[in-house]
Structures are given as C-alpha cells and as structure tokens.
Amino acid sequence: MKLPLLGTLFLSDKRKDLLLLLIEKPLSIDEIKDILDVTSSSMMTQIKILIDQGIIFYENDLYELSSFGEVIVKKMIPLLNTLRVFADNKEYWENHKINAIPSHLLERIEELGECELVEPDLNRMYELPKKFTDKLNESKFIMEVSSSFSPEYPYKYVDLARKGVRISLIITEPVFERFKTEYFEQLQVYLGIKNTELFVCNETIGLASSVVTDKFFSFALFYKTGMFHNHVMMSFEEKSLIWGEDLFQHFREQSHEVTYM
Numbered sequence: 001m002k003l004p005l006l007g008t009l010f011l012s013d014k015r016k017d018l019l020l021l022l023i024e025k026p027l028s029i030d031e032i033k034d035i036l037d038v039t040s041s042s043m044m045t046q047i048k049i050l051i052d053q054g055i056i057f058y059e060n061d062l063y064e065l066s067s068f069g070e071v072i073v074k075k076m077i078p079l080l081n082t083l084r085v086f087a088d089n090k091e092y093w094e095n096h097k098i099n100a101i102p103s104h105l106l107e108r109i110e111e112l113g114e115c116e117l118v119e120p121d122l123n124r125m126y127e128l129p130k131k132f133t134d135k136l137n138e139s140k141f142i143m144e145v146s147s148s149f150s151p152e153y154p155y156k157y158v159d160l161a162r163k164g165v166r167i168s169l170i171i172t173e174p175v176f177e178r179f180k181t182e183y184f185e186q187l188q189v190y191l192g193i194k195n196t197e198l199f200v201c202n203e204t205i206g207l208a209s210s211v212v213t214d215k216f217f218s219f220a221l222f223y224k225t226g227m228f229h230n231h232v233m234m235s236f237e238e239k240s241l242i243w244g245e246d247l248f249q250h251f252r253e254q255s256h257e258v259t260y261m
Contacts, residue, residue, distance in 0.1 A: 026064035100206030212244030
C-alpha cells in the first residue's frame, strides 16, 4: 500500500469533502455527485487517488471507507475543526495570548466550534457588548472566571441574582480587593443572596474572562502586549458550553470560597 497520503489529503477540498461524506455511510457515484455538486470526471480522479492509497474501496456499486480510511478520517475531523476555529477569527488568535488557556483545554479547542467576535458599539466602547448582556439576561445560571474588572458587573450580577439566576464567580485577588474597596455594599448584597457563589483564585488567571451559561459560552483574551479592550468571543454550540464549564472547574480547583464580609 502506498502511504504518501497525508501530504496530499489536505490539498484537495474534493477529497476532504468526499471522505467526510463516506464516514457517514457508503455512497454511489451518483449520490456523491449530487451531494457535492461535482461532475463524474472530476470526482473520479479524486476517487482513484484515494483507492490507490487504500483509503476507500468500491463494492456493490458503492464507495466506502476502508478500515484504514476510517481511522484517518476520525483523526482528521478534530484537526479540521481546530483549523476552522482558528481560520474563522485568524487575526484575533494571532494577536492575543492563546497560552492563557490551560494546555489540556487548548488541546480541545475544536470544541468551541463556530465563534463570533462581539464588540460594543463605537459610542459605547466602555460598556459590555449588547449581544453579550442580552444573552446574559436570558440565562438561568452564570459561571464566570475573570481577571479583569468592569464597573457594570457588581450591579448587573446583583440584579440577576435577585431574579433567581444562579451565579458563580471566580476572580483574582486584585479584582476582589477592588470590589471590597469600591463596591463593598454591592459585594455584601451579592454574598447575602442564597443563589450566589464567590471564589478568589489562588493562582494567576491569564485570560481576561470567560463566561458560561445555559445559553452560551464566551471568553476574552488579553492582547499579546497585555492590553485589553471590551470584547467577547461567543459560541452557542453545545460542546463549547461543556468546554466552558471545564475551564471554570479548572480555576475552581485553585480557588477558595468567600462566604461573607
């Protein structure tokens, strides 16, 4: 069997699309043509290459993955999903501190799926983005990790907690000290509501913030220069919510709870 395969697999979108189709079920050439909207001649060239490589085979008028092909495609899918996460917001990832994300979660970055960069309007640059706050208001629970401070948060979270939203916050020691100094009354009110939790992280939190709710997951990273601007990356995919909860638990294990002031 010839194996100069992986160097050529990603050069052809047609080959990649065909393999992703065949991981679902065997298909005839007519089905492949209809789904991929291609001609027989252009597709047969790609099919021949994959047959020569031992990735697919032809039997009973159907093309299907070989056992070897199934292994390759199952390994290929996470890689393609990872590339898609970075490609969709290439400039963002290039300019921000990706290494702030814990390594075991960075290895699962493909679980974020489709992400959208959300920023506030130009005339409200120091406020939280409206799409973010709108979704926050629709949530039944909120779990946040933050090393940055927004003056809106003390009032926003007290208001939501009073409406019955379950809220768990993990913040850094400097953020906690600012809360105590500048928003002591709001902090006392927050801690007095039964459906709230507050944790102070004993270790460094390298990212600006992450928020996971029953509706969405969002995160914000610092620029490589250390600067930060009001923005969030948002994902609404189910796997991203699990990823966000795992990120919260990572920092929860490094934190101590504050129950009263």
